[in-house]
Amino acid sequence: MNVRNVVVKDTHSPHHGQEVDIRIEKGIIESINESKIKADDPKLISPGLMDLSSHFNDPGTEYKEDLITGLKTACEGGFTDVCILPNTLPAADNRSTIEYILTKASRQVTSVHPLGALSKELKGDSLAEILDLRASGAIAFTDGVVPIMNAELLLKALQYVQKFKGLVISRPRDLSLSRGGQMHEGNVSTSLGLEGLSRLSEKVMIERDLSVLAYTGGRLHIHGISTFESVALIAEAKKSGLAVTCDVILHQLCYSDDHLSSFDPYYKVDPPLRTDKDIQALKNGLVNGTIDALSIDHLPQDEESKILEFDLAAFGMIGLQTAFSSLLGLASKELPLDTLLEKLSNGPRKVLKLPTMKIIEGEFAKLTLLDAHLKWQYNEESNISKSNNSPLFDQLLTGKSVGVINGEKLYFPS
Numbered sequence: 001m002n003v004r005n006v007v008v009k010d011t012h013s014p015h016h017g018q019e020v021d022i023r024i025e026k027g028i029i030e031s032i033n034e035s036k037i038k039a040d041d042p043k044l045i046s047p048g049l050m051d052l053s054s055h056f057n058d059p060g061t062e063y064k065e066d067l068i069t070g071l072k073t074a075c076e077g078g079f080t081d082v083c084i085l086p087n088t089l090p091a092a093d094n095r096s097t098i099e100y101i102l103t104k105a106s107r108q109v110t111s112v113h114p115l116g117a118l119s120k121e122l123k124g125d126s127l128a129e130i131l132d133l134r135a136s137g138a139i140a141f142t143d144g145v146v147p148i149m150n151a152e153l154l155l156k157a158l159q160y161v162q163k164f165k166g167l168v169i170s171r172p173r174d175l176s177l178s179r180g181g182q183m184h185e186g187n188v189s190t191s192l193g194l195e196g197l198s199r200l201s202e203k204v205m206i207e208r209d210l211s212v213l214a215y216t217g218g219r220l221h222i223h224g225i226s227t228f229e230s231v232a233l234i235a236e237a238k239k240s241g242l243a244v245t246c247d248v249i250l251h252q253l254c255y256s257d258d259h260l261s262s263f264d265p266y267y268k269v270d271p272p273l274r275t276d277k278d279i280q281a282l283k284n285g286l287v288n289g290t291i292d293a294l295s296i297d298h299l300p301q302d303e304e305s306k307i308l309e310f311d312l313a314a315f316g317m318i319g320l321q322t323a324f325s326s327l328l329g330l331a332s333k334e335l336p337l338d339t340l341l342e343k344l345s346n347g348p349r350k351v352l353k354l355p356t357m358k359i360i361e362g363e364f365a366k367l368t369l370l371d372a373h374l375k376w377q378y379n380e381e382s383n384i385s386k387s388n389n390s391p392l393f394d395q396l397l398t399g400k401s402v403g404v405i406n407g408e409k410l411y412f413p414s
Contacts, residue, residue: 183196225271
């Protein structure tokens with residue numbers, strides 16, 4: 001197949017920034033040549049987007065999302081790869097659940113990478129059968145949305161995964177310091193009369209995690225940092241030589257706690273939306289390399305869980321389908337689109353020690369085709385997910401994925 005008149009967005013490629021024609025044969029990039037006839041509005045082509053953290057609720061709560069609708073939503077958003085969290089019913093703490101996920105997802109264009117549960121039944125008491133989970137296809141180990149409160153469990157996990165250079169993923173929230181919290185603790189929460197989620201609960205957990213990592217060695221990824229203190233702590237840990245990586249969730253960069261002034265539950269997320277000062281620090285962390293990757297944290301919720309009084313509404317926001325539009329809204333001279341695309345494509349692959357995808361001849365074709373000018377209505381008709389808990393719902397958006405190439409699997413929306 002031929003892909004013509006596309007501008008390469010891949011800093012690892014000698015063709016970066018060039019308008020080219022690409023020929024793909026049997027899932028391999030056969031040739032890349034500069035386009036002889038230039039397009040007025042050429043599309044962009046990037047290494048395939050990858051998400052580190054999505055919730056597809058399958059098995060267990062498929063009425064919110066299932067593996068097929070989740071992967072189709074990801075594909076529509078331009079993702080060639082998605083990691084899914086183990087917070088299912090039953091939890092992905094056993095071989096059969098991992099195999100169920102991989103088998104059910106095998107025919108989809110977007111590849112799925114299950115994250116295995118760190119603890120049995122996600123209870124935080126004892127380690128899951130990590131070697132068995134790894135053998136069945138788990139790519140890393142985490143309790144997902146459940147923070148690892150048991151320091152001894154984290155210590156044992158970091159020691160255990162060193163047998164095969166595995167990765168432990170931690171969500172930084174000390175539950176004992178954040179019970180009942182509804183949003184970021186600050187001026188806005190005070191004015192609204194809502195219980196706050198303090199910075200301290202994140203800071204304390206990261207300090208503990210880094211202390212344990214320094215003691216045990218191994219590889220640790222901290223998922224979903226949200227404060228300027230977290231950026232500083234991880235930057236210092238990296239300077240000291242610890243094998244730690246981290247990501248920031250895309251919506252944390254797009255919205256602040258000011259967006260909750262109307263009590264809109266669609267902005268209720270965990271970690272909570274923070275302040276402009278935090279957002280600026282997170283952006284700086286992406287640019288200077290402290291933050292390794294962007295994640296989406298796609299968390300579907302049905303209306304019965306979300307359209308409630310604010311303190312009763314469930315946490316979470318979906319974002320796979322609208323990711324590129326959000327990237328375009330963030331892009332600036334200080335935070336270039338090239339950086340954002342890198343952090344949402346090869347950033348996650350570097351965290352997971354997967355091969356870097358490059359737009360060069362002879363490479364496997366994992367590619368996302370993007371239209372930065374396309375305007376589209378995000379609504380009931382265009383939404384692929386079973387859920388609609390996004391603040392962008394019913395809005396006119398600019399920028400969309402218009403094709404996914406994953407080897408010999410292709411998707412080009414009509």
